[in-house]
Amino acid sequence: MSGNPNGRTPRSVALVGPYSSGKSTLFDALMDAAGSPPKRPADPRNRPATAEIRLGHCSFLGDAWSILDCPGSIEFAHETDAALAMVDLAVVVCEPVPGKALTVAPLLKKLADAGVPHMVFVNKIDTLEGSVADTIAALQAHAKSPLVLRQVPIVENNRVGGYVDLMSERAYRYRKGQPSELMQIPAAMLEEEQAALGKLVETLADHDDALLEKVLEDMKPTPEELYRDMRKDLLAGNAIEVLIGSAENLNGVQRLWKALRHDTPGAVETAARKGIDPAGPPLAQVFKTVYAGHTGKLSYARIWRGGIEDGAMLNGTRLGGIYRMGNGADLTKMPQAVAGDVVALGRLDGVATGAAISTGGVPAALAFPPPPPPVYAMAVHTTDRGDDVKLFGALQKSTEEDATLTVQHDADTGETVLCGQGEIHLLTTVARMAKNFGLKLRTDTPKIAYKETIRTAVLEHGRLKRQTGGHGQFADVKIGVAPRPRGAGFEFVDKVVGGAVPRSFIPAVGEAAAEATRKGPFGYPVVDIAVTLMDGGFHAVDSSDMAFKTATHQAMKEALAKADPILLEPIDRVTVSVPNAFTARAQRLLTGRRGQILGYAERTDWPGWDDVEALLPEAEMHDLIVELRSLTQGLGTYRCRFDRLAECREGEARRGAA
Numbered sequence: 001m002s003g004n005p006n007g008r009t010p011r012s013v014a015l016v017g018p019y020s021s022g023k024s025t026l027f028d029a030l031m032d033a034a035g036s037p038p039k040r041p042a043d044p045r046n047r048p049a050t051a052e053i054r055l056g057h058c059s060f061l062g063d064a065w066s067i068l069d070c071p072g073s074i075e076f077a078h079e080t081d082a083a084l085a086m087v088d089l090a091v092v093v094c095e096p097v098p099g100k101a102l103t104v105a106p107l108l109k110k111l112a113d114a115g116v117p118h119m120v121f122v123n124k125i126d127t128l129e130g131s132v133a134d135t136i137a138a139l140q141a142h143a144k145s146p147l148v149l150r151q152v153p154i155v156e157n158n159r160v161g162g163y164v165d166l167m168s169e170r171a172y173r174y175r176k177g178q179p180s181e182l183m184q185i186p187a188a189m190l191e192e193e194q195a196a197l198g199k200l201v202e203t204l205a206d207h208d209d210a211l212l213e214k215v216l217e218d219m220k221p222t223p224e225e226l227y228r229d230m231r232k233d234l235l236a237g238n239a240i241e242v243l244i245g246s247a248e249n250l251n252g253v254q255r256l257w258k259a260l261r262h263d264t265p266g267a268v269e270t271a272a273r274k275g276i277d278p279a280g281p282p283l284a285q286v287f288k289t290v291y292a293g294h295t296g297k298l299s300y301a302r303i304w305r306g307g308i309e310d311g312a313m314l315n316g317t318r319l320g321g322i323y324r325m326g327n328g329a330d331l332t333k334m335p336q337a338v339a340g341d342v343v344a345l346g347r348l349d350g351v352a353t354g355a356a357i358s359t360g361g362v363p364a365a366l367a368f369p370p371p372p373p374p375v376y377a378m379a380v381h382t383t384d385r386g387d388d389v390k391l392f393g394a395l396q397k398s399t400e401e402d403a404t405l406t407v408q409h410d411a412d413t414g415e416t417v418l419c420g421q422g423e424i425h426l427l428t429t430v431a432r433m434a435k436n437f438g439l440k441l442r443t444d445t446p447k448i449a450y451k452e453t454i455r456t457a458v459l460e461h462g463r464l465k466r467q468t469g470g471h472g473q474f475a476d477v478k479i480g481v482a483p484r485p486r487g488a489g490f491e492f493v494d495k496v497v498g499g500a501v502p503r504s505f506i507p508a509v510g511e512a513a514a515e516a517t518r519k520g521p522f523g524y525p526v527v528d529i530a531v532t533l534m535d536g537g538f539h540a541v542d543s544s545d546m547a548f549k550t551a552t553h554q555a556m557k558e559a560l561a562k563a564d565p566i567l568l569e570p571i572d573r574v575t576v577s578v579p580n581a582f583t584a585r586a587q588r589l590l591t592g593r594r595g596q597i598l599g600y601a602e603r604t605d606w607p608g609w610d611d612v613e614a615l616l617p618e619a620e621m622h623d624l625i626v627e628l629r630s631l632t633q634g635l636g637t638y639r640c641r642f643d644r645l646a647e648c649r650e651g652e653a654r655r656g657a658a
Contacts, residue, residue: 320347462555
């Protein structure tokens, strides 16, 4: 049954964080603590890395919840962005290692910019070396709002054995796999606990005059006042609540659940934050699309307003089922979904990811994060030509499921090119297509669409005279071939006078000259040349369009070979974005790939980040993102666009050219 027995609308939380932070383990622990343990391998080491959102439904202390475990890999970041557009609150999961704080920076900025309430869960606290204050300080350097530490770890025998909750001023001892037990605050920690509590109160007092007055009068606030102010500041974006624990050992999970229950806003509050009018017909928004075997197309959606029943008409399409996720990936059919629910809606053909849907006709669009530009490409081929039609259908459905995928058919190279967010992203997509559609696929590095042009102008004579019995073939052309400015394209000029070539045959000469540019002396298309028909001759009986085309082809082949041909390669204008600690590395990476640095500057609205502008040959772009991420803790990215064709010096053309 959907909803909450106490009448409170279901709430939704996203778990986000960098790869290896332990998000999936925390997801399992939260579901376990709520009495809905997910199906998983007995050995955690066999748990696959999350490449897409995991959605779980559960109930904690009578409240209904949807928990979204978001991918940690940067290659699947758009899945996380889509989830964050739907949830009431996000939990940023990180490790207690100051050196890894930078990997959390993009998430903290993204959440702050979007106005999504969020708290931090410092996971793996049992591995803490040094002070938790160092981790908080490192995180604070990348957060717009003050981080407010709610718990101070208790260190016994050089390991974290529990914590002091600053709000209630109670201490708890961790028990592996069990709820923590109450204990006395160690005498040696009283001074540290009071200092941490004082800092917490001072932070909250910055936005509460009544609390500030108590601080100034040296009066101690009540726990209720602190709980109230923490929630208020969290939702207003004035503070970021920080809790600690170890998801693998179930330490701190119950405390996290209680904080979520108290501080997470309801669906009505979230809808108001997003500017959604509470009045009107039922309204939902699709944030993920999947094709799931016998159930067909499933559209994962958040219900923002009203209730939706199975069989309802949504945007003119009849709904084919409402499902919720229970343990693991099991689907349970529901008769209806209510405001706040996160559910899978069946068979909404024609409804795209990000679309707003309603029973009252097609509603106005709701804000939804745009997909990032592609940074990695892979040519995809079927091993059986008979599967080409099947491949087209598989690619169409894959791009519908994943907005960060694009498919291009390169007319120059003849390849079908799949573009996305990285090698793992594309290999995962190819493997899924092979499995779901029974395709045998091969992948390659995309070919480079090199071009040719010429440096010097030449004159050439082409003559065809052939007698084969009956009518023969005769044509005579004199052409001039000259270079044009880069990007000017192909031009055919007729300068014949006196009827040396009849007007009826001149179009055939122009067509043949253009056809001859499809493959130059190096085997690539020829660009930026002008071909001028200067003179020629004809026979009243034996001349024809075909004869003039043949003569022109002969002349063009000779002329292009004599005109000092050169190879051209595509050059892209690239903007590489990195934390400024890695700017020098990014510049060295670009120059090492024949890049020309144009300059760099601080990235707009990204303090501590730089944009490096460069011109880079397309032949050097293929695995740029792989090396860039390797040099920048996975944080570097780039965007690019075609700039121009430039001369490719001998030996610089890469293998894989068209």
